[in-house]
Amino acid sequence: MADLRHHRRGFLSFCNAVLLSVVGMLGAVPVFRYVGYPLRRRGGSSSTEQSFVDVAAVADLPLDEWRLVPLEIVHRDGWEAVRRQHPVWVRKRGDSEGEITVLSSVCPHLGCPVNWRAEESKFFCRCHAAAFSADGQTLAGPSPRSMDPLSFRVQNARLLVRWEEFQNGVEKRKPLEA
Numbered sequence: 001m002a003d004l005r006h007h008r009r010g011f012l013s014f015c016n017a018v019l020l021s022v023v024g025m026l027g028a029v030p031v032f033r034y035v036g037y038p039l040r041r042r043g044g045s046s047s048t049e050q051s052f053v054d055v056a057a058v059a060d061l062p063l064d065e066w067r068l069v070p071l072e073i074v075h076r077d078g079w080e081a082v083r084r085q086h087p088v089w090v091r092k093r094g095d096s097e098g099e100i101t102v103l104s105s106v107c108p109h110l111g112c113p114v115n116w117r118a119e120e121s122k123f124f125c126r127c128h129a130a131a132f133s134a135d136g137q138t139l140a141g142p143s144p145r146s147m148d149p150l151s152f153r154v155q156n157a158r159l160l161v162r163w164e165e166f167q168n169g170v171e172k173r174k175p176l177e178a
């Protein structure tokens, strides 16, 4: 009888140990997922949140003028999130979506900032003298392509822009994080 009780106690201890192991392993899954998160994201490289960011009320944008507006973007590198501002060029010719143009202010040549020269009605990059028309088309200089347009939409009378970076120095526009 004592032998049977001893066996039963041993069996119950074994079941307990198995149950605790299973529960322990299940509990560890979220921990492993959390620890491995940066590695699962593009091999651990940094990434940018690809969402539309509110930049301004459409009514506040001047008519038929290029305006440089800051776009605040969260860049993620593993667990680290860094907020950075990326200025974009915006021009509206009316309040509807089809009358708005949004261009990146990053020069497609080697990434310097592109500035608007109102007196000459053209964009200009000081680094190597690339010039672009008032629509962002290449006029002169080393830039292999026109200024990069950015995706945007108008929602509740506000302009939302999606920040995107493109490969520099190449003719064909190619997103940097593709």
Ligand code: FES
Pocket: 107, 108, 109, 110, 111, 112, 125, 126, 127, 128, 129, 130, 141, 142, 143
């Ligand atoms: S970086 Fe703009 S012209 Fe070279």
